[in-house]
Amino acid sequence: MFIPSVLVIIGFIIVHIFTDAIKFLDERPTNRLISLVSGGSIAYVLLHLVPELTHYREVVEEATLPGWLEEIDYVTYVAALLGIAVFYGINQLSEKSERENKEEKNLTRPDKSIFALEIGAFSLYNGLIGYLLAELSGENIAAYFIYFIVFSFHFIANNRILHLTHEDLYTKIGRWVLAFSVLAGWILYETTHASDLTIAFLSSFLTGGVVLNILNDELPDEKKSSYPAFLVGMVFIAVLLQVLIK
Template sequence: MFYLSLAITIAFMIVHISTNYIKFLDRKPKDRLMSFVSGGSIAYVFLHLVPELTHYQEVAEDAQLPLWLESLDYSTYLLTLLGIAFFYGINQLNEKSKAKNEREENLSQPSRFVFALEIFGFALYNVLIGYLLTDLSGERISDYLIYFVVFSFHFIANNRVLHLTHEDLYTNIGRWVLAISVLLGWLLYHVTETNELTIAFFSAFLTGGIILNILDDELPAEKNSSYPSFIAGLIFITVLLQIIL
């Protein structure tokens, strides 16, 4: 599956680079699309990633950990909470910086420092997605395809928010950093030694980040969201997972 995983990594890079040029994201039906995407993403997280946390916790309990880690109950779940807290903190800094600039300088964008911090956070996020591609996808082509579909929609949703927030900074710098970070994660997986514990901890942290970003970025505002589209996306991914997994 080496070449398949490489092909999907390159496809993810293309998604990052080309999201700005997907014109239908600027049209009215985008809210129905975003609702569909968020429903599918949530189904994937809670039917595939979250159930894996039980396995990852068992891996952590069987591993030789430092004493301070062994004394913690549910260490992988704590890492999931850390992932949620980490990305929530970045989102809060982003919102506060944007509000400050609007109030004091009549600018609609956050500061460059916050932009750099947010891109760093999502670059880390993408490194983990690239790194975990092979382990989270399994050993079948169908598993890789659903991984690609779910995370491509997820990337498009996140990229759209980043572009609307940071505009030219994201277009000129951010999207290229995110594209390269996926490849970097894939390369790290293939050139370094990995083990079940590393996969468990990285996956737990990533799961928390995905949950936060879905709820924060992918669900459209209540007045613009489409509940039928949300349910359709949820059912679509649920059925696919039931067939494939």
């Protein structure tokens, strides 16, 4: 499925570069849109990514692992927890730095070192999304379409937060790094051969990161969220997954 994957990657690059140009994201209906997107993202994670953890667990059980890893039950789920821990930790560092800069330096953004750390982490994150595109979509064109829809809105949500947090640093540097990290991940997958075990751990780690970032960036504040929109997004993606992906 080379052509569909190329089109998805090009789409991801365009989304990253031009998120700031989507002016309606600054308007009030955005809260409904974000609720819609978060519902769809959660449905995708729970109905597609999380079930894959069971498959990856079977892959790991059949592989030869170092002794200390073999002692860990549900090791792929532990990898998912690691993904949650990494991105939660980075988010906490960013918020702490921003808070301290506001109090001590009258700055509205975190230190540049935190920007570099956050962009580096999300470059890895985006690279994994590009790298695992074919693995998570298989031979089903509809799966590529759903992958693109879900992660495009996921990228838009992440990009809005990064832009609000790091301001012109994100516009001048961050968005370009993130855009091409998706491409780099895809190229790496197409030009190398990873074992099923490697795919299992990378996918599990990504699943944890996706869960954390959805909860962090896509779920609006209770007072600003729209439950009907959230429900529509959830049902829409759930139905697509059930009808189009067998």
